Amino acid sequence: MGKKEKGDREKRSKKRSYEDEDYEEDAPGAESQEAVPTAAGKQVDESSTKLDEYGAKDYRLQMLLKADHSSRPLWVAPDGHIFLEAFSPVYRYAQDFLVAIAEPVCRPIHVHEYKLTAYSLYAAVSVGLQTSDIIEYLQKLSKTSVPDGIIQFIKLCTVSYGKVKLVLKHNRYFVESAFPDVIQRLLQDPVIRDCRLRTAEGEEPELITEVISNKPAISKTQDNGGASTSQSADGQRGSSQVPEDIYSYYEQMDKEEEEEEETQTVSFEIRQEMIEELQKRCIQLEYPLLAEYDFRNDTVNPDINMDLKPTAVLRPYQEKSLRKMFGNGRARSGVIVLPCGAGKSLVGVTAACTVRKRCLVLGNSSVSVEQWKSQFKMWSTIDDSLICRFTSDAKDKPIGCSVAISTYSMLGHTTKRSWEAERVMEWMRSQEWGLIILDEVHTIPARMFRRVLTIVQAHCKLGLTATLVREDDKIVDLNFLIGPKLYEANWMELQNNGYIAKVQCAEVWCPMSPEFYHEYVAIKTKKRILLYTMNPNKFRACQFLIRFHERRNDKIIVFADNVFALKEYAIRLNKPYIYGPTSQGERMQILQNFKHNPKINTIFISKVGDTSFDLPEANVLIQISSHGGSRRQEAQRLGRVLRAKKGMVAEEYNAYFYSLVSQDTQEMAYSTKRQRFLVDQGYSFKVITKLAGMEEEDLMFSTRDEQQQLLQKVLAATDLDAEDEVVAGEFGGKSQTQLALCHYSTSMDEETFPNAEEFRPERWLRKDTLDRVENFGSIPFGYGIRSCIGKRIAELEMYLSLIQLLQKFRIEMTPLTGDVQAKTHGLLCPAAPINVCFIDR
Numbered sequence: 001m002g003k004k005e006k007g008d009r010e011k012r013s014k015k016r017s018y019e020d021e022d023y024e025e026d027a028p029g030a031e032s033q034e035a036v037p038t039a040a041g042k043q044v045d046e047s048s049t050k051l052d053e054y055g056a057k058d059y060r061l062q063m064l065l066k067a068d069h070s071s072r073p074l075w076v077a078p079d080g081h082i083f084l085e086a087f088s089p090v091y092r093y094a095q096d097f098l099v100a101i102a103e104p105v106c107r108p109i110h111v112h113e114y115k116l117t118a119y120s121l122y123a124a125v126s127v128g129l130q131t132s133d134i135i136e137y138l139q140k141l142s143k144t145s146v147p148d149g150i151i152q153f154i155k156l157c158t159v160s161y162g163k164v165k166l167v168l169k170h171n172r173y174f175v176e177s178a179f180p181d182v183i184q185r186l187l188q189d190p191v192i193r194d195c196r197l198r199t200a201e202g203e204e205p206e207l208i209t210e211v212i213s214n215k216p217a218i219s220k221t222q223d224n225g226g227a228s229t230s231q232s233a234d235g236q237r238g239s240s241q242v243p244e245d246i247y248s249y250y251e252q253m254d255k256e257e258e259e260e261e262e263t264q265t266v267s268f269e270i271r272q273e274m275i276e277e278l279q280k281r282c283i284q285l286e287y288p289l290l291a292e293y294d295f296r297n298d299t300v301n302p303d304i305n306m307d308l309k310p311t312a313v314l315r316p317y318q319e320k321s322l323r324k325m326f327g328n329g330r331a332r333s334g335v336i337v338l339p340c341g342a343g344k345s346l347v348g349v350t351a352a353c354t355v356r357k358r359c360l361v362l363g364n365s366s367v368s369v370e371q372w373k374s375q376f377k378m379w380s381t382i383d384d385s386l387i388c389r390f391t392s393d394a395k396d397k398p399i400g401c402s403v404a405i406s407t408y409s410m411l412g413h414t415t416k417r418s419w420e421a422e423r424v425m426e427w428m429r430s431q432e433w434g435l436i437i438l439d440e441v442h443t444i445p446a447r448m449f450r451r452v453l454t455i456v457q458a459h460c461k462l463g464l465t466a467t468l469v470r471e472d473d474k475i476v477d478l479n480f481l482i483g484p485k486l487y488e489a490n491w492m493e494l495q496n497n498g499y500i501a502k503v504q505c506a507e508v509w510c511p512m513s514p515e516f517y518h519e520y521v522a523i524k525t526k527k528r529i530l531l532y533t534m535n536p537n538k539f540r541a542c543q544f545l546i547r548f549h550e551r552r553n554d555k556i557i558v559f560a561d562n563v564f565a566l567k568e569y570a571i572r573l574n575k576p577y578i579y580g581p582t583s584q585g586e587r588m589q590i591l592q593n594f595k596h597n598p599k600i601n602t603i604f605i606s607k608v609g610d611t612s613f614d615l616p617e618a619n620v621l622i623q624i625s626s627h628g629g630s631r632r633q634e635a636q637r638l639g640r641v642l643r644a645k646k647g648m649v650a651e652e653y654n655a656y657f658y659s660l661v662s663q664d665t666q667e668m669a670y671s672t673k674r675q676r677f678l679v680d681q682g683y684s685f686k687v688i689t690k691l692a693g694m695e696e697e698d699l700m701f702s703t704r705d706e707q708q709q710l711l712q713k714v715l716a717a718t719d720l721d722a723e724d725e726v727v728a729g730e731f732g733g734k735s736q737t738q739l740a741l742c743h744y745s746t747s748m749d750e751e752t753f754p755n756a757e758e759f760r761p762e763r764w765l766r767k768d769t770l771d772r773v774e775n776f777g778s779i780p781f782g783y784g785i786r787s788c789i790g791k792r793i794a795e796l797e798m799y800l801s802l803i804q805l806l807q808k809f810r811i812e813m814t815p816l817t818g819d820v821q822a823k824t825h826g827l828l829c830p831a832a833p834i835n836v837c838f839i840d841r
Helices: 003-020 091-101 118-126 131-141 148-158 180-187 190-195 244-258 272-284 316-326 344-355 366-379 408-412 419-430 446-455 475-481 491-496 514-522 527-533 536-551 563-573 584-596 631-641 666-674 676-680 704-716 743-747 789-808
Strands: 074-076 081-085 103-106 111-115 165-169 172-177 208-214 261-269 290-293 334-337 359-363 387-390 403-407 432-439 457-465 485-488 503-510 556-560 602-605 620-625 655-662 685-688
Touching: 074 131, 081 091, 091 111, 091 118, 091 131, 103 676, 118 131, 118 148, 118 485, 131 148, 131 244, 165 272, 172 180, 172 272, 180 190, 180 261, 190 272, 290 457, 316 334, 316 344, 316 485, 344 359, 344 366, 344 432, 344 457, 359 366, 359 408, 366 387, 366 403, 366 584, 387 419, 403 408, 408 446, 419 446, 503 536, 503 631, 514 527, 514 704, 527 563, 527 620, 527 666, 527 704, 536 556, 536 563, 536 620, 536 655, 536 704, 556 563, 556 631, 563 602, 563 620, 584 602, 620 631, 631 655, 631 666, 631 676, 655 666, 666 676
Parallel strands: 165 290, 334 457, 334 485, 359 403, 359 432, 387 403, 432 457, 503 655, 503 685, 556 602, 556 620, 620 655
Antiparallel strands: 074 081, 081 111, 103 111, 165 172, 172 261, 208 261
16 A cells, blocks of 8 residues: 555544544543542453353353342343343332442343443442442342452452542541541551641641431432333332342342431541642542532531422432432532433532532523523522622622522633623632532533632532533543532433423435535535535425424424524524524523414524523424534433423324434434434434425425525535534634634733733744744734735735844834733624626726
């Protein structure tokens, strides 16, 4: 193979990976491994597994079948995978146990697959499970003997995790453990000894021994919502089918969970300024600190007058998730995973009402800020004056505020703020927050997240998300930035119990018209995306589905990542649309009309509506363009129609999700990748190759001339029109991507320009290499289309003259120059095309 061919192949490979990625922000923790213990990267050892004559793994010697295997629900494989029979009489108890110790991989109707990982075991011990409990219960539930490699892996991962806690009591920080030998081992380390608070005489005080009562903060009610995906909610089971050891064991577990336990602990106090150093050192010693907030004994931070309203009734899965957070009477930091529309907001509000200390809520858009405010007013008794918002559009006065709601980008903003915004930020920095709620926690970029944590001090962090998944596979870093996963719900169970809508998912295959497909094959630029998005047959299918569902009085959302396509579809079909530049006022007006106006039944939304748009009335979603192979985006969009439907006719399905795909294009491969997460949750996609009744409808682009006109409009579009919308606060560019940035903001950034305040014009000179030294180096021909050739030549001569001056002289400001302020000039351009003609003089 020649070098050129190989190089071309590598370029194509890079391009494919670029398009396939879900280019979210840098993953949390991507820039530092200090937050991750070494044991977290360990894998199950399969070196003892033999292969048979066909090359398959032979597990027969490691997995000996038990005599009563038919009564037990689990298969535990030596590679860490666990398979659960969803039709087992003890399914509910086995599932609760597996969710606590393993990661769900795939949960279809009859058999569920889980995987033991170091992170999942870390989460298990963090909520109180002991190593012996995990192994014993796994052995009781398994149809076979548990492989020795699995037992060793569990011991290895849990030997030190969860044994040490960082507890705030009476506004003093303590390192606490129920294992005195662990405390002694930590105190032998010189770094940790330095972190310890000493007496006035400089001596080390004695260890504090006390008995702690672990009374749950969330009371338990009857759980009727735990039926499996393949059995009814009454949870019928024949006692004769359940082995006695399993039956007695889960009765004992239930009893222990309800009882108020007393634990003897040993602790020592540490210096508050050394907390970060202590956490890093404990991770290096393989004893990561679990953060717990003893909010009941926090007498320094005042309680806020906020309780749940009597109308706020928790569903069983919501209550279960909160019991994981408050199980020992303290608030644990961690992540709760619930499907879209399953009531994550109520979980957050309940957590805030339980802690009853100052609460900070962070979302990813100003729309989510408004929705969180309405949720607090709906579910809690808090007075409206105690809630303040901090967004670009709404800056409420924070004085006397107990619940503050803002966005990640507002708090992580590094450039110069207005005087008013700076005062609000100073107030936020000065507060001691009892709880910080991080909505859509999977989207947080690492640098922004760390910046937010340094700006605001919170004793307990609660992350909420529906999709704990990222295309870069770095979601696991959240375990040590926020805390372990506390709870993850089963989507199919919630659907079968009526807590979320029953959705029919369909993939509609739309043939490419001959003219469009001819251009698609010939063009190699990103304009191919426009061609398969603007496919006339896809447009007709979209128009038909909108008409069909509007006749049923359904509420329809049409999603399009591409703004060119979004506008074309919406304007031609005479429907309102929302995208990035749409003002907050206009957005709220469109959404209110969609909710309450019977004449507005369809709206078009770009990717700004992927998350945090609360539209419970919507029951039909049509997707005409998407972002590559993003599993997360597919699940988030399905979530727009997942909220349980009230007053609808009982039928097999009460919500519909259509993904329109152009046949024989790259879009089909992306669509398959996007569906993986939902398929793993138990959803199935029905493929529709022909929409019944479409031929009888009078639809647009039915003639060849109309299709040709549309094709000419698509071909006249620029490559920029083919790009997906970039949403402010969400974009994190790939490496080697050149961006046009705000000149002033970039120039004042100390990371880019050391001593940015000083007058140093030579900083603009480039080195002898092609490497970029900064963002606005000497690029003589400017930035492309905004200047004519003659102007570029004149500017080039000026650039060269200036470069020669800078090379020969050091240029400084004279004392006569006073304080010079920056002056901003807006760049004006026509709002519409200008038609011209040429006339002889």
